[in-house]
Amino acid sequence: MSLVVASRSYADFTPEATFDIKKVDLHRLEEGPPLTATLTREEGLKYYRTMQTIRRMELKADQLYKQKIIRGFCHLYDGQEACAVGIEGGITLSDHLITAYRAHGYTLTRGGTVREIMAELTGRRGGIAKGKGGSMHMYTKNFYGGNGIVGAQVPLGAGVALACKYLGNDQLCVSLYGDGAANQGQIFETYNMSSLWKLPIIFICENNQYAMGTSVERSAASTEYYKRGDYIPGIRVDGMDVLCVREATKFAAAHCRSGKGPILMELQTYRYHGHSMSDPGVSYRTREEIQEVRSKSDPISMLKDRMLSNNMASIEELKEIDIAVRKEIEDAAQFATTDPEPPLDDLCSHIFANDQPFEVRGATPWTKLTSTS
């Protein structure tokens, strides 16, 4: 443990700086989000910590999966952290969000803890879904998962947006999908109804270039996903830059809240891992490509460089955050590997809400189990 007293007090740090951010590509819009973003020291540290937490949590999940402590499907988010963190920076927790199965990062930004996320991955009773859901089915307040069927989450998100409009609460719903899902018919059905009814929905396509092993060029006749909403205005955004994502989300949110209806954001991003833990991720792309993105566009490095070069934080301070994050992940992993599995009494519970307990047939006619709400 370093005993070096920081040679500068916090009063020496720049409290706030403004950065140039990449211009977005526009579809059916005269103007886009601003070309600069102002970041406070506080925000920077928060985004850094959250992205680092997601990064380390996903790498720990990789480790636990290889040790066979996590089983089944595990779709990791490392590389895409700026999307989840930037989006949350542009909305509030009273807004709503739904995504597909690459959902651990969003479960965190939407209020879940690393402990309960990891314990869900290991299938323990302390998991965020009590071990009943697993990697793809985690929920928090105003976060509707975690959805396993490609594309199904998009109409669900529009339904949440319809409820926001119906209840008149000025909230909106962010509905995420990947480049692979972007060709799903139900998404076009959703574009249609959302526009017709002017639902407060932000469609976000997280384009990480590959749907499992199928690159965008091999699956889409048009890879300009931000234009695929046709009559819906769209913007294409650098998804590796947390400030770009945040400003774009703020812009999109303002559009929705003004009653103009839906808007579509394409986030250009990248995943370091393969599609899931059973995919090494190098049969359909090169290691060089992955390495290039890591060295040139890593979202956490980008933020770190910005903060350091503008004297918004010290290297030591960021290292301390790294250490704290590592500890948080270790503690969570410890919990996730020692917490007991759910009790067998829980097997049949949560079939119906607000109902009397009822009998459930077990594997044999003589096995009578009970379901409670």
Add this chain to the structure above:
Amino acid sequence: LNENHFLSCLVEFSKTSPAAVQVNVRDALNQAMDEELERDEKVFLLGEEVAQYDGAYKVSRGLWKKYGDKRIIDTPITEMGFAGIAVGAAFAGLRPICEFMTWNFSMQAIDQVINSAAKTYYMSAGAQPVPIVFRGPNGSSAGVAAQHSQCFAAWYGHCPGLKVVSPWNSEDARGLLKAAIRDNNPVVFLENELMYGVPFDLSEEVMHKDFVLPIGKAKVERQGTHITLVSHSRCVGFCLDAAAVLAKEGVECEVVNLRTIRPLDVETIEASVMKTGHLVTVEGGWPQYGVGAEICARIMEGPAFNYLDAPAVRVTGVDIPMPYAKILEDHSVPQIKDIIFTVKKVLNM
């Protein structure tokens, strides 16, 4: 409001003879929706033609005029999309009624019914309830041919997390639809187009705005001692007609109206079989892996088996896609004579 509370409130009503009013099934459904829309602002209806067309089968007649665009929503012909939207609205706290113009079209959206609606409360360990009703006409109609005539009771009845209801008469339609709308869980509500225009007498107690029927409870429509007929939806009427004919020959049939497919009220069926010793199930759907097959399996596995004096058998739709020509169609569905024939076979007459 659970059934016990309701029944205790009704002690006063039973003191005077209930005034009967004639209501057909369509109007019973219409009134049920109207009353529930009025009772709870979060209830709304969406589907094709439900608003300005007054409903493809006029079940939602007058509702759009009364409640407007916000609560009665015409959708484009995009089942997968609007079913998903309905489920999402339920996630966020509204109480949607999602109409499928017929249940045949639900196949386009079945992923949203099963994977998004039925399973979510379980996957979320109780964090996310889904208070939604999916409703529409199910099963065979008249002359609408193969793609518009399938019965989905067995398909949806297969899935944990769903309640599946199949009313026969107006009292069923009214009480079960109100119960379904008030239920905090996904309910598949299987109506029957050929029943929509059929009138039934409804008592004052049934017409009360808080009248609900319990989901998961079958009703014995006719007491009998020789044989149990178990059915759902339109076939209940055929069973009663067959029972009337058989009564003239001294055979007294007990007719059980399932009312609910899932959860199945096996206790009522068992009690009846333990009394009569004979069981015939009657349904419009196909035989293989159907509702009747499930009932027979359960009876085999339970206490009623020891009371059976003959194997339990099923009367079902013919195992073919529905043909168009009237003579062929008539021979594709169970007729009253098929029920009578089967009863006599089982009773060795």
